Amino acid sequence: MTHVTYRIVRHDSGWAYTANGTFSEPFASHDAALAAARRAAQEQRIPGASHVIEYEDEKGMWHTETALGSDRPETDVKG
Numbered sequence: 001m002t003h004v005t006y007r008i009v010r011h012d013s014g015w016a017y018t019a020n021g022t023f024s025e026p027f028a029s030h031d032a033a034l035a036a037a038r039r040a041a042q043e044q045r046i047p048g049a050s051h052v053i054e055y056e057d058e059k060g061m062w063h064t065e066t067a068l069g070s071d072r073p074e075t076d077v078k079g
């Protein structure tokens with residue numbers, strides 16, 4: 001099973017959370033970023049419908065996959 005860790009970091013003159021190299025929008029405080037990261041981590045664990053997704057990897061290559069709604073990652077938040 002995949003594991004995703006959300007980390008709270010300073011970003012754009014404020015705070016943000018990051019997961020797998022992607023940053024959230026900036027928040028005015030550490031507490032606000034932490035609360036948002038906890039919500040995102042919780043929502044990511046909820047099963048849903050399967051969808052075809054497209055994404056760009058770190059090398060600029062595009063991929064198309066089917067994301068199974070039952071295949072949810074384990075998540076945690078490090079503040």
